[in-house]
Amino acid sequence: MSGIGGTGGLRRGHTRADFLRVGGGAVAGALAMGLVGCGGGDSAGGTRLRMTWWGEQGRHRRTQEALRVFEKKNPGVEIATELSGGDGYFEKLVTQATGGNAPDVFQSEPNQFAELSQRGGILLELDRFVPDLLSVEGWPEETLDLDRVGGKLLGVPLGLNSFMFIYDAAAFQKAGVREADEGWTWEDFERITTDVGRSSGGEYFGTEDTGGDGYVLEVWVRQRGRELFTEDGRLGFEKSDLADWWEFWDRLRESGAAVPAEVQALSTGDVTDTPLVTGKAAAEFDFSNRLIAFSGLVDKGLGHNVIPNGPSGSRYGMYLRPALTMCAYSRTEYPEEATKVMNALVNVPDVARPLGTERGVPPSPEIREFLLPDMEEMEREIVAYVERVAEEQVPMTIQRPVNVGEVLADTGSLLERTSQDIAFGRTSIDEGVDRFFEEAGRILS
Amino acid sequence: MGARDDAAGEVVPARPPSGGRSRRQQGENLWGYLFLAPWFLGLFALTLGPMLASLYFSFTDFDLLTAPTWVGLENYVRMFTEDPRYMQSLKVTFIYVALSVPLELAFALLVAVLLNRGIRALGTYRAIYYLPSLLGGSVAIAIMWRQVFGGDGLFNQFLALLGWETAPSWISTPGTALYTLVLLRVWQFGSPMVIFLAGLRQIPQELYDAAAVDGAGKVSRFLRITIPLLTPIIFFNLVLQLIRAFQAFTPAFIVSGGSGGPSDSTLFYTLYLYQEGFANFRMGYAAAMAWVLLLIIGTFTAANFLMSRYWVHYEDDGR
Numbered sequence: 001m002s003g004i005g006g007t008g009g010l011r012r013g014h015t016r017a018d019f020l021r022v023g024g025g026a027v028a029g030a031l032a033m034g035l036v037g038c039g040g041g042d043s044a045g046g047t048r049l050r051m052t053w054w055g056e057q058g059r060h061r062r063t064q065e066a067l068r069v070f071e072k073k074n075p076g077v078e079i080a081t082e083l084s085g086g087d088g089y090f091e092k093l094v095t096q097a098t099g100g101n102a103p104d105v106f107q108s109e110p111n112q113f114a115e116l117s118q119r120g121g122i123l124l125e126l127d128r129f130v131p132d133l134l135s136v137e138g139w140p141e142e143t144l145d146l147d148r149v150g151g152k153l154l155g156v157p158l159g160l161n162s163f164m165f166i167y168d169a170a171a172f173q174k175a176g177v178r179e180a181d182e183g184w185t186w187e188d189f190e191r192i193t194t195d196v197g198r199s200s201g202g203e204y205f206g207t208e209d210t211g212g213d214g215y216v217l218e219v220w221v222r223q224r225g226r227e228l229f230t231e232d233g234r235l236g237f238e239k240s241d242l243a244d245w246w247e248f249w250d251r252l253r254e255s256g257a258a259v260p261a262e263v264q265a266l267s268t269g270d271v272t273d274t275p276l277v278t279g280k281a282a283a284e285f286d287f288s289n290r291l292i293a294f295s296g297l298v299d300k301g302l303g304h305n306v307i308p309n310g311p312s313g314s315r316y317g318m319y320l321r322p323a324l325t326m327c328a329y330s331r332t333e334y335p336e337e338a339t340k341v342m343n344a345l346v347n348v349p350d351v352a353r354p355l356g357t358e359r360g361v362p363p364s365p366e367i368r369e370f371l372l373p374d375m376e377e378m379e380r381e382i383v384a385y386v387e388r389v390a391e392e393q394v395p396m397t398i399q400r401p402v403n404v405g406e407v408l409a410d411t412g413s414l415l416e417r418t419s420q421d422i423a424f425g426r427t428s429i430d431e432g433v434d435r436f437f438e439e440a441g442r443i444l445s
Numbered sequence: 446m447g448a449r450d451d452a453a454g455e456v457v458p459a460r461p462p463s464g465g466r467s468r469r470q471q472g473e474n475l476w477g478y479l480f481l482a483p484w485f486l487g488l489f490a491l492t493l494g495p496m497l498a499s500l501y502f503s504f505t506d507f508d509l510l511t512a513p514t515w516v517g518l519e520n521y522v523r524m525f526t527e528d529p530r531y532m533q534s535l536k537v538t539f540i541y542v543a544l545s546v547p548l549e550l551a552f553a554l555l556v557a558v559l560l561n562r563g564i565r566a567l568g569t570y571r572a573i574y575y576l577p578s579l580l581g582g583s584v585a586i587a588i589m590w591r592q593v594f595g596g597d598g599l600f601n602q603f604l605a606l607l608g609w610e611t612a613p614s615w616i617s618t619p620g621t622a623l624y625t626l627v628l629l630r631v632w633q634f635g636s637p638m639v640i641f642l643a644g645l646r647q648i649p650q651e652l653y654d655a656a657a658v659d660g661a662g663k664v665s666r667f668l669r670i671t672i673p674l675l676t677p678i679i680f681f682n683l684v685l686q687l688i689r690a691f692q693a694f695t696p697a698f699i700v701s702g703g704s705g706g707p708s709d710s711t712l713f714y715t716l717y718l719y720q721e722g723f724a725n726f727r728m729g730y731a732a733a734m735a736w737v738l739l740l741i742i743g744t745f746t747a748a749n750f751l752m753s754r755y756w757v758h759y760e761d762d763g764r
């Protein structure tokens with residue numbers, strides 16, 4: 001048992017097993033805002049859970065398969081799924097939650113989780129189901145930290161991921177770029193992408209432009225010994241960090257290493273229209289688990305590497321995070337069954353098998369071991385990658401603040417818009433930095 | 446949302462008030478109200494409640510997930526004093542309305558006139574030209590627009606054939622993105638076109654014949670007979686299209702991936718409203734925006750009706 005119940009968690013002395021064996025009487029009101037679930041599903045009548053997530057075709061297929069296995073193992077529980085792309089998913093979920101009819105189980109990612117968990121009353125508290133219905137045995141401690149808010153566990157991480165530099169191997173070879181090692185720096189990155197852009201004969205550019213990408217900026221900022229946000233939800237980095245960042249990308253656009261503004265603007269956050277997939281750039285930054293989605297979308301060999309490092313002696317910027325988190329709705333009629341489903345996805349081998357590592361590397365070491373023999377080469381590489389980051393990382397313990405999406409994570413966030421304005425030459429870097437800090441300060445206050 | 450409600454309903458050309466009402470007219474009115482009954486039912490049972498709720502929310506700070514708190518006029522004040530994005534969304538929307546509505550109507554009229562010349566298989570042509578409008582609001586068409594006007598899109602390949610190799614990526618360049626959406630609008634000229642066509646077919650042929658005998662040329666006949674007699678139809682189309690253009694949402698949402706980009710150049714009013722309400726958790730502010738939009742549309746519609754006296758001719762004038 002690791003660290004469950006932390007500070008202020010509502011722990012009950014007794015195990016809940018005997019309580020549940022009675023046949024799921026009313027669950028005592030430990031829920032925020034007094035929203036009490038109506039007790040466990042009536043096993044005779046059958047339980048019907050609603051579940052939703054976003055993703056591409058591949059993820060839908062894997063998840064449906066996993067749920068079918070779960071249903072076989074748990075007769076009487078039926079799961080109705082609501083499939084979605086990423087577009088509008090969160091808005092719909094929030095609207096449903098407002099109207100009191102969100103699905104019982106739903107997927108979220110760190111920024112959405114920050115909103116849902118800190119605005120209160122939407123997410124089911126899970127501490128009381130640990131360990132009987134939800135096992136976190138042997139999980140790395142920091143995985144759960146980010147799914148805990150105010151000491152309460154509000155979600156189950158489906159997998160761990162980190163950030164990744166993904167590139168078109170053939171294009172890099174053509175440019176005569178020797179494989180960069182894991183010790184490469186931003187300087188190396190600039191040199192390499194400039195060469196790749198030059199060697200393409202104008203066909204593509206060296207890299208996408210991530211001047212407006214909050215995740216890569218985060219690694220950059222952490223390398224400088226700071227964080228994106230402070231514990232109390234303010235910006236945790238300096239104007240100079242952002243100015244240097246945008247100057248760096250400005251230089252790369254100038255030299256033809258990075259795609260021009262109008263090309264980057266075609267990328268709206270969907271994996272299918274990223275510059276790497278559309279053949280506009282030979283490299284791109286993304287999450288490690290998305291390498292699987294990428295390789296399914298392009299017919300070229302993809303290589304990967306860590307995000308470039310800061311100058312020698314600087315801090316290691318990357319960290320492991322829950323790639324995607326499953327949450328249960330606080331007003332679900334079936335809190336136990338909902339928890340069971342989430343638990344099965346990460347702890348029951350036959351259910352976890354179809355999922356593979358597509359949503360990140362499973363947090364349970366046992367499941368990881370179980371999946372390894374069946375893994376494809378690429379999945380193995382991703383697991384190895386994540387394990388290496390785990391060794392090097394300075395863990396991230398700061399929960400993202402509400403409105404994080406608006407500031408630097410959503411499509412069309414303040415960071416992205418400002419970066420775009422600079423790239424299109426509509427504003428100067430200094431002006432952009434000032435504006436960013438001013439508006440972010442207002443949004444976060 | 447208040448503003449999504451069709452403020453127009455049906456626009457009925459106003460008849461000058463006649464003297465006393467005959468019994469027959471009263472009977473007709475009764476039937477009229479009877480036919481309106483389902484709409485009234487919908488209004489009172491389904492629409493009115495949410496509208497009043499949104500009016501209340503517009504005076505509150507409401508993040509969707511916790512109870513709203515009363516802030517008075519704060520939302521309305523913030524809109525016009527400290528929100529540059531709001532001003533940008535107004536600007537984008539006004540440009541869009543000012544360009545797309547006249548162009549769309551002119552184009553629709555042109556096609557209607559061409560189709561009205563008694564060609565064979567008129568029905569088929571009419572259906573073909575109407576097709577884009579049927580599809581127009583759809584997501585698929587907007588996605589196609591992305592493909593057509595993107596960097597390597599169909600349009601640029603066509604330009605390359607003509608020798609312009611370095612054409613910009615129209616939908617992702619701040620200076621041109623909005624105009625591709627205007628074009629998309631003009632391309633959906635079908636519904637005003639069909640209404641124009643119906644109007645054109647009602648103009649008595651004798652008038653043209655008489656004018657021709659008097660030596661009027663084609664242009665003169667068009668300007669002195671067709672246009673004046675068509676003014677009620679033009680007016681009807683103008684009111685309707687203006688309201689629709691102010692409420693445009695889908696094309697910008699799809700083409701910009703929901704962001705209103707690049708650089709907020711396609712940040713339609715409704716798109717910004719949606720972002721604020723559903724992505725940024727400021728539903729109170731979004732509700733206030735919706736009511737301001739309702740006022741804007743109401744003002745334009747009223748102005749339209751007031752001005753119509755000076756240029757719309759009804760055939761039953763002075764009856």
